[in-house]
Amino acid sequence: MNVLKVPARTIAVFVLPCLLIYIGLVFVPIIVSVYDSTLNWDGINTAKHIGIDNFKTMFAHDANFWPAVRHTLMYAVFSMLEIPICLFVAALMNRYVKKANTLVSIYFVPVILSTVIIGQLWKTVYNPAEMGGMLNGILNSIGLDSWTRSWLTEPKIAMYCLYVVSLWQYFGYHLLIQFTGVQNIPQEVYEAAKIDGAEGFKSDWYITYPMAVPIFKISIVLAFIGSLQSFDLVWVMTGGGPAHATDTIATLMYTSSFSSNQYGYGSAIATFLVVMCLVVTVIINAVFKKVEAKYS
Amino acid sequence: MVKKSTKTAAIALTAATLLLGATACGSKNNDNNTNTGNAGTNAGTNAGTNAGTNAGASDEKVTINFQNIYPDPATPSYKMLHAIVDQYQKDHPNVKIELESMNTDQQKLKLKTQAASNTVPDITIVNPSAQLQPYLKVLAPLNDMIDKNGLKDTFQKGLLDYYSADGNTYALPDGNNIEVVYYNKDLFAQAGITAPPTTFDEFLADVKALRAKNITPIAEGEKDSWTGSFLFMNILLRTNNGPGFLKDVNDGKKTFKDPAFIEAVTAMQDLIQAKAFEEGATSIDYNTGGNIFKTGKAAMMIMGTWETGAVDSSAVGPKVGVFKFPTVNGKGDPDEFMLAPGSAFAVSANSKHLQATKDFLNYFMTEMPKKQFELKNAVGSGQIITGDFKAAGYSQLAQDVLEMFKSQKGGDIAFDNTMKPAIAQAHLSSIQNMFVQKVDPAAVAAEHQSAFDANK
Numbered sequence: 001m002n003v004l005k006v007p008a009r010t011i012a013v014f015v016l017p018c019l020l021i022y023i024g025l026v027f028v029p030i031i032v033s034v035y036d037s038t039l040n041w042d043g044i045n046t047a048k049h050i051g052i053d054n055f056k057t058m059f060a061h062d063a064n065f066w067p068a069v070r071h072t073l074m075y076a077v078f079s080m081l082e083i084p085i086c087l088f089v090a091a092l093m094n095r096y097v098k099k100a101n102t103l104v105s106i107y108f109v110p111v112i113l114s115t116v117i118i119g120q121l122w123k124t125v126y127n128p129a130e131m132g133g134m135l136n137g138i139l140n141s142i143g144l145d146s147w148t149r150s151w152l153t154e155p156k157i158a159m160y161c162l163y164v165v166s167l168w169q170y171f172g173y174h175l176l177i178q179f180t181g182v183q184n185i186p187q188e189v190y191e192a193a194k195i196d197g198a199e200g201f202k203s204d205w206y207i208t209y210p211m212a213v214p215i216f217k218i219s220i221v222l223a224f225i226g227s228l229q230s231f232d233l234v235w236v237m238t239g240g241g242p243a244h245a246t247d248t249i250a251t252l253m254y255t256s257s258f259s260s261n262q263y264g265y266g267s268a269i270a271t272f273l274v275v276m277c278l279v280v281t282v283i284i285n286a287v288f289k290k291v292e293a294k295y296s
Numbered sequence: 297m298v299k300k301s302t303k304t305a306a307i308a309l310t311a312a313t314l315l316l317g318a319t320a321c322g323s324k325n326n327d328n329n330t331n332t333g334n335a336g337t338n339a340g341t342n343a344g345t346n347a348g349t350n351a352g353a354s355d356e357k358v359t360i361n362f363q364n365i366y367p368d369p370a371t372p373s374y375k376m377l378h379a380i381v382d383q384y385q386k387d388h389p390n391v392k393i394e395l396e397s398m399n400t401d402q403q404k405l406k407l408k409t410q411a412a413s414n415t416v417p418d419i420t421i422v423n424p425s426a427q428l429q430p431y432l433k434v435l436a437p438l439n440d441m442i443d444k445n446g447l448k449d450t451f452q453k454g455l456l457d458y459y460s461a462d463g464n465t466y467a468l469p470d471g472n473n474i475e476v477v478y479y480n481k482d483l484f485a486q487a488g489i490t491a492p493p494t495t496f497d498e499f500l501a502d503v504k505a506l507r508a509k510n511i512t513p514i515a516e517g518e519k520d521s522w523t524g525s526f527l528f529m530n531i532l533l534r535t536n537n538g539p540g541f542l543k544d545v546n547d548g549k550k551t552f553k554d555p556a557f558i559e560a561v562t563a564m565q566d567l568i569q570a571k572a573f574e575e576g577a578t579s580i581d582y583n584t585g586g587n588i589f590k591t592g593k594a595a596m597m598i599m600g601t602w603e604t605g606a607v608d609s610s611a612v613g614p615k616v617g618v619f620k621f622p623t624v625n626g627k628g629d630p631d632e633f634m635l636a637p638g639s640a641f642a643v644s645a646n647s648k649h650l651q652a653t654k655d656f657l658n659y660f661m662t663e664m665p666k667k668q669f670e671l672k673n674a675v676g677s678g679q680i681i682t683g684d685f686k687a688a689g690y691s692q693l694a695q696d697v698l699e700m701f702k703s704q705k706g707g708d709i710a711f712d713n714t715m716k717p718a719i720a721q722a723h724l725s726s727i728q729n730m731f732v733q734k735v736d737p738a739a740v741a742a743e744h745q746s747a748f749d750a751n752k
Contacts, residue, residue: 042717044411044430061750128575130512150576153732239519242578243729258405261430261717 030274036267043263054268065269068247071159075248076227078163083174083219090178091208095200104179107172115169119236122165126151152238155245162234162246169233170226174219181215182208210295217288221281228277249273358652359392361417363407365639367397372605372673373470380663384656391652400639407431416644418653422467424458424637425713436645437464441654445662450679458637458709468661471638472678473600474704475530475621476697478607482615483511483595492619494630496534496563499622503572506595514567515594517585518577518731521724525711526634527598528727530621532560533708534628542714545748552744561730561737563624568730578731600636601697604675608691618696633700633707638678674698715748722747 037054041047058065093100110118127133128150129140136148151161185208193203231250234240240251247255249269257266362381366373374397381393396417398406403421410416411434422428422435442448442465448456452472459467479492487506493499506513518524532541536556544550567573574580574588589597590610597603598621607616620630641661647653665679674681675694685695712720726743729735 042430043408045433123579126579130575131580150579152579153576155732238579239521241519241521241725241728242732243725245732255721258408259717260721 033267033270033274036264037271039264039267041264042261043257047264050264054265055272057265058268058272064244064247064252067244068249068252071246072228072230072248072250074159075163075166075230076224078167079170079223079227080220082167082171083178083216083223086171086174086219087178087182087209087212087216090175090182091204093179094182094208100179104172104176107175109172110169111173113169115232116236118165118169119233122161123152123237126161153242155242158238158242158246162237165237166227166230166233170223174223177215177219177222178212181212185211213288213292213295217284217292220288221284224280224284225277228273228280249276357390357392358649359394360419360649360653360656361394361396363396363398363403363417363420365398365400365403365421367399372668372671376664376667376671376673379667380660383663384659388656391656393656414646416646418644418647418649419657420642420644421639422459422642423639423713424467424469425709426715426717427713428459428466428640429461431642432461432466434645435466436643436647436650436654437466438468438643438654438657439463439465441658442468444658447658447661450662450665452678452680454706455637455678458713459640459642467640467642468657469638469640469678470664471602471676473602473636473638473676474700474707475526475598475600475634475636476618476700477621478589478597478599478603478616478618480589480592480595480612480615481617482612483592487511487595492617493622495622495626496531496624500566500570503567503570507571512574512588512594513572514574514596514598515585515588516573516577516598517580517582518573518728519579520582521728522710522712523582523585523599524577524727524731525724526600528560528564529708529711530598530634531563531624532557533632533634534621534624535559535563537627538629539632539706539708542708542711546714552741552748553738554741557744558737558741559625561735561740564727565730565735565737569734573731578728600634601676601700602636602638604694604697605673608693613691613693616693618693618700620700629705631703631705633704635707635709637709637713638676716751718751719744719747 038049038051039047040050093103097103124132125134129136129148135151139148152158189207190203193207198206229250230248231254234246234248234251238246240247240255253266253269256262256269364377366377368374381395385391385393407420411431416434422431455469455472456465459465459469487509489502489505493502503513516523533539541550541556545552574594586597586603588594590607590612592612607613623630641657643653643657665677665681668674668677669681669683669688672690675697685698711723723744726740
């Protein structure tokens with residue numbers, strides 16, 4: 001800052017508008033929604049203070065809440081498990097593929113498609129055979145008729161079908177991040193390792209992976225927070241149904257607030273979501289601090 | 297340095313002005329707030345004074361915001377809306393009507409936000425009965441307006457009750473529909489069915505006959521969950537031997553554990569287990585579900601008569617007939633229908649031009665039935681329309697449906713129009729669940745009862 005030779009006062013003046021907008025659009029709504037979570041409110045008429053009753057209902061009485069939390073956490077786990085694979089593929093591509101950029105761009109295509117389009121696309125893949133479902137069609141044609149099912153409407157498997165779509169959608173995104181990270185590792189390090197006799201997978205193990213940790217962490221955090229907020233894909237493909245079997249925290253929050261007209265209760269779920277995001281981000285950061293310390 | 301500090305001062309000044317602007321707006325809103333507090337009294341006085349001033353200076357410029365749910369230019373409703381609005385603006389050069397068209401779900405969400413912040417547009421769209429209740433305080437009573445030009449008498453008897461509370465009428469419906477069974481005559485013939493069923497047992501037998509021929513019996517867009525509930529409620533209307541089951545529950549005279557309710561769940565389950573619906577129905581949305589029928593891939597569609605026009609103009613239009621939902625286990629009267637009083641036009645209690653808005657809406661509602669008749673959109677009108685439908689070119693299907701309206705002896709309205717939203721949501725997901733797994737009817741009843749007890 002001193003390099004610019006501008007008094008702190010001026011900087012403050014220029015930063016202020018942005019800061020005010022940020023506070024107004026991010027912090028104030030969070031605080032308001034925490035406040036709303038103590039209300040019994042239909043969103044229109046006079047609200048009634050009920051203390052922490054909404055949270056009691058949420059944790060103890062709402063049969064749909066814990067399954068939604070479980071679905072969301074599973075979502076997060078699957079998304080995070082994808083990232084080591086992305087890193088592995090990125091390392092391979094960096095070493096063996098000559099024009100890797102083209103390949104990365106192709107992998108990236110699903111990311112730029114709108115989620116609604118992806119949802120509709122995969123719905124036609126998962127559809128029952130009589131509605132032209134592609135997956136069932138393929139299973140039928142290779143003689144695996146007994147494997148066909150109505151993928152999105154069987155409560156036990158519908159959620160997994162959604163995970164698959166999400167993994168497909170974000171694979172290119174995380175691959176791009178990891179690939180950039182891997183590319184930025186200085187070539188000299190590898191050369192030095194070569195002299196010491198480390199090549200191929202050995203150099204990956206001792207050089208690429210440890211040096212990619214910071215980028216790896218970014219992907220993990222992004223994947224985790226993205227999964228916690230998962231809403232659009234679920235909404236397009238199943239609407240949280242059948243009968244809440246694919247509800248995530250965000251879809252449950254939406255139906256509570258807008259379909260059941262329980263704004264207070266919806267806000268309580270939102271508050272839980274915010275707290276969960278914060279806590280887990282802190283945990284991830286702490287874990288990676290240790291990992292980074294170990295390798296640097 | 298001097299220059300710098302003047303700059304800072306300038307920025308500070310600008311910021312201050314902006315802030316002042318904001319507070320000014322804020323206080324204006326506050327005024328509005330107090331207005332709504334006394335919506336009842338204000339509406340009365342406003343109407344009086346506004347009428348006086350309006351009569352004195354009729355060339356006063358007036359802008360009326362008209363929020364509506366007719367965004368699609370291909371639909372007759374859109375044409376009707378624009379024709380009437382254009383005509384009114386021509387006749388009243390001082391009145392400008394600003395249309396804000398969006399689809400139903402968006403409008404529902406938007407109105408919720410607007411009601412919470414007291415910015416309801418002059419004319420908006422609300423839904424009947426239970427769904428109207430939360431909005432009463434932001435709406436103006438229309439009693440004086442519907443008495444003008446005999447508007448009140450154009451509505452079907454009893455229809456306005458769904459939009460009234462404490463002796464005040466708050467909204468005027470754009471339609472009134474009944475639930476019927478549309479069927480594809482060709483597919484019925486293919487399955488060897490000669491006549492539409494009149495009992496539930498015949499109905500089930502027909503479903504099985506269709507399945508045996510590999511024809512999907514009933515098209516259902518159950519992702520939207522209200523569709524299954526609408527059908528279920530029709531069964532309940534029969535097993536309860538007439539309307540009023542939910543009202544009795546609300547009044548504490550019955551519970552969901554009543555035999556009539558359990559019988560209805562059992563019948564619904566029989567239907568689902570007989571594979572009456574297309575595979576994966578819970579992932580099919582309403583429009584896709586309708587298209588399965590309209591492209592001839594399913595034999596029946598059990599839906600409100602608002603679909604008549606769309607069915608008529610679809611590929612299977614000429615082959616489609618219609619029948620009343622059958623009796624269940626010998627109970628119920630086929631002339632009692634699930635009723636669907638439509639979305640309705642309401643006026644904001646905060647409207648700046650309350651009287652002008654009411655005058656316009658009066659004209660709009662008086663013209664609507666005529667325009668609907670011309671546009672061949674008279675099926676499901678909430679207002680009495682007389683005329684020679686055959687001569688006007690209405691299809692046989694449309695005439696058959698209109699005939700059913702004449703024999704109609706009342707019925708029930710949808711679950712979510714009768715019960716609180718939270719209970720309705722529990723009901724919707726409970727019914728949706730029946731489409732994906734076999735359930736114990738008593739457990740479904742218990743689920744309903746506990747949702748009801750928790751949200752009374």
